[in-house]
Amino acid sequence: MSVDKQLLSGQNNAVSIDIVDGYLRYHDSADVILARLNIHIPARAWTCILGRSGCGKSSLLRYLANLLEDRVDWAGEVNTRPPCDSKDQITYMAQQDLLMPWLSALENVMLSTKFGAAHSSAKRTHLMVDKAHALLQKVGLKDKANYMPQQLSGGMRQRVALARTLLQDKPIILMDEPFSALDAVTRYRLQNLAYQLLQDKTVVLITHDPQEAIRLADQLYIMQGRPAFAESLIVPKSVTPRNFDAEFAELQQTIMGRLEQDYE
Numbered sequence: 001m002s003v004d005k006q007l008l009s010g011q012n013n014a015v016s017i018d019i020v021d022g023y024l025r026y027h028d029s030a031d032v033i034l035a036r037l038n039i040h041i042p043a044r045a046w047t048c049i050l051g052r053s054g055c056g057k058s059s060l061l062r063y064l065a066n067l068l069e070d071r072v073d074w075a076g077e078v079n080t081r082p083p084c085d086s087k088d089q090i091t092y093m094a095q096q097d098l099l100m101p102w103l104s105a106l107e108n109v110m111l112s113t114k115f116g117a118a119h120s121s122a123k124r125t126h127l128m129v130d131k132a133h134a135l136l137q138k139v140g141l142k143d144k145a146n147y148m149p150q151q152l153s154g155g156m157r158q159r160v161a162l163a164r165t166l167l168q169d170k171p172i173i174l175m176d177e178p179f180s181a182l183d184a185v186t187r188y189r190l191q192n193l194a195y196q197l198l199q200d201k202t203v204v205l206i207t208h209d210p211q212e213a214i215r216l217a218d219q220l221y222i223m224q225g226r227p228a229f230a231e232s233l234i235v236p237k238s239v240t241p242r243n244f245d246a247e248f249a250e251l252q253q254t255i256m257g258r259l260e261q262d263y264e
C-alpha cells in the first residue's frame with residue numbers, strides 16, 4: 001500500500017499482546033514490582049486494568065510502550081500476534097495531555113509528523129494537515145485548531161491529545177488514566193468519544209475508576225499483591241459502553257472488595 005493510501009485508510013492491522021510470566025524491578029530499587037503477571041490483550045478490544053495506587057500499573061504500561069528502556073529488569077514474554085516490533089505499533093496516551101504549550105492545537109495533533117519529516121513530501125505534509133483538521137473536527141474542536149493549549153479547557157486538551165493519538169494511527173493504544181483529571185460529565189463524554197473513535201484499535205486502559213472500567217472493558221484485570229499479579233474478572237455480556245444495571249453494580253461491588261482487600 002502506498003504511504004498516501006495508508007494515511008487515508010489507516011493501517012487497520014489488528015495486533016494482540018500476551019504477557020506471560022511478567023517480572024519487573026527498577027534498577028534503583030530492591031522491590032520487585034511485578035511477578036508472575038499474565039495478561040491477554042485481545043486485538044481490537046478494550047482491556048481495562050485496575051489496581052491499588054502504587055501496584056505497578058503505570059510501570060507495566062510504560063514498559064510496554066518502551067519508555068522504561070534501561071531502567072528496569074524485565075523477565076517474561078511479551079508476545080504480539082502477528083509478531084511485530086511493538087515499538088512501531090504503540091501509541092501511549094498519558095493522564096496529562098502532554099501538549100506542547102508553544103504549539104497550536106493543530107500543530108500538537110501533528111507533532112508526530114515532525115519526527116522523521118526529512119522524507120516528507122509536500123503532498124504528504126498537505127495530506128497530514130487535512131487529516132489533522134478532520135480529526136479535530138471528529139473530536140469536536142474544528143473551530144479551535146489555532147488555539148494554544150492554555151486557551152483550552154482540560155477536556156478540550158485531552159480531546160486534542162486524542163486526535164494526536166489517532167493521527168499516529170498505530171494499532172495499539174496504551175492509555176494511562178487519560179480521563180482521571182476531568183469532571184464527571186466531561187469524563188463520560190470523552191469515554192464515549194474515545195470508545196467510538198478507537199473501535200478498530202487494541203486498547204489498554206489503566207484507570208482508578210471501577211465504573212469507567214466496567215463501562216468500557218471487553219477484558220478486565222485487577223492487579224493485586226506485592227509484587228503484583230493480574231486477576232481476570234468476568235465482565236457482563238452487554239455491549240460497551242455499558243449502562244448501569246444490576247450486573248454492573250455487582251461487578252463494581254466485587255472490584256471494590258478486591259481493591260479494599262489489597263490495601264490491607
Ligand SMILES: Nc1ncnc2c1ncn2[C@@H]1O[C@H](COP(=O)(O)OP(=O)(O)OP(=O)(O)O)[C@@H](O)[C@H]1O
Nearest residue numbers: 026028029033051052053054055056057058059060
Ligand atoms: N523510577 C523508579 N525507581 C524505583 N521505583 C519506582 C520508579 N518509578 C516507580 N517506582 C515504584 O514502582 C511502584 C509502582 O509504581 P507505578 O507508578 O507503576 O504504580 P501505579 O499502580 O501506576 O500507581 P498509581 O495508581 O498511583 O499511578 C511504586 O512503588 C513506585 O514507587
